Amino acid sequence: MTVTIYDVAREARVSMATVSRVVNGNQNVKPETRDKVNEVIKRLNYRPNAVARGLASKRTTTVGVVIPDISNIYYSQLARGLEDIATMYKYHTIISNSDDDPAKEQEIFNNLLSKQVDGIIFLGGTLTDDIKAQINRASVPVVVSGTNGKDDGIASVNIDFVKASEEVTEKLVQSGAEKFAFVGAGYSKKAQEDVFTGLKNVLEKHKLTVEDHLMYIGNETYKDGIRAYEQLSSYKPDAVLSISDEQAIGIVHGALDAGLSVPEDIQVVSFNNTRLVEMVRPQLSSVIQPLYDIGAVGMRLLTKYMNNEEIAEPNVVLPYTIRYRGTTRH
DSSP, rough: OOHHHHHHHHHHTTTTHHHHHHHHTTTOOOOHHHHHHHHHHHHHHOOOOOOHHHHHHHHHOEEEESSSSTSSSHHHHHHHHHHHHHHTTTEEEEEEEEETTTHHHHHHHHHHTTOSSSSEESSSSSOOOHHHHHHOOOOEEEEESSSSOOTTTTTEOOOHHHHHHHHHHHHHHHTTOOSSSEEEEEGGHHHHHHHHHHHHHHHHHHTTOOOOOGEEEOSSSSSHHHHHHHHGGGGGOOOESSHHHHHHHHHHHHHHHHTTTTTTTOOESSSOOOGGGSSSOOOOEEEOHHHHHHHHHHHHHHHHHTTTTTOOSSEEEEOOEOOOOOOOOO
């Protein structure tokens, strides 16, 4: 049978209020009483009910985390930063995988609220209008890490994808690239829009365009990168910007399998810089998002909201760098 606070109090011959003070670290308990209660707690293997404690204190020290695809290395690196900061601030996390399904995302959001979480963090992904509305009327603070929430009044942590894309595109144009393809993914709609805006800004300056048949929107997987190359190959692009590392690697391998030389015939740049980029040959050129930091800073921002600390800036933009490796001409 489940051991209750009443059982501990009875066995230790103290009040339930005293047991509660011991469990919650209240110092207004005599040392000998605390030792006696802790001995009973250990002997009976008592586990305090976090939800019940949360109802009493209005805090459960739990945070809900919504991830589009937990198997994707990009999101797992974000989650690692988040988890480390959560542990540092003594919060527990409830991680839920949404499969980038808007209906499932809303269900998860409501389930997390019903579990009395103190806050919720979304890792990347695309925020639908319904989710934005739910976030803005939520009873607990919500932060988005890996996408920009500023336009929607949502606290967020991100990089400047427009600027990064402009810098990459300018470098590729200077290397001689003229026919650009763009490969996006449904998981990262906002980042995708920003990267495309940066690409378009620079190409317009050089009197170049991205033609409709050189745009491919799929998902963030290696196989999808292979499919993207197969669809784009007949139009012979000489430069590709891809949102995802996995997609970009698929594009590179598709080009190599078709007998092309990378980067002489086609250059490829991605925008994640997960550890995959250095595991392949040629190594993948990529915009370096500080993935661990994006997750960590997002969690720290959420702790500030949950603890009513001063917020200097609700929309944090972290610095990025670009590493040109074997898939671009230097």
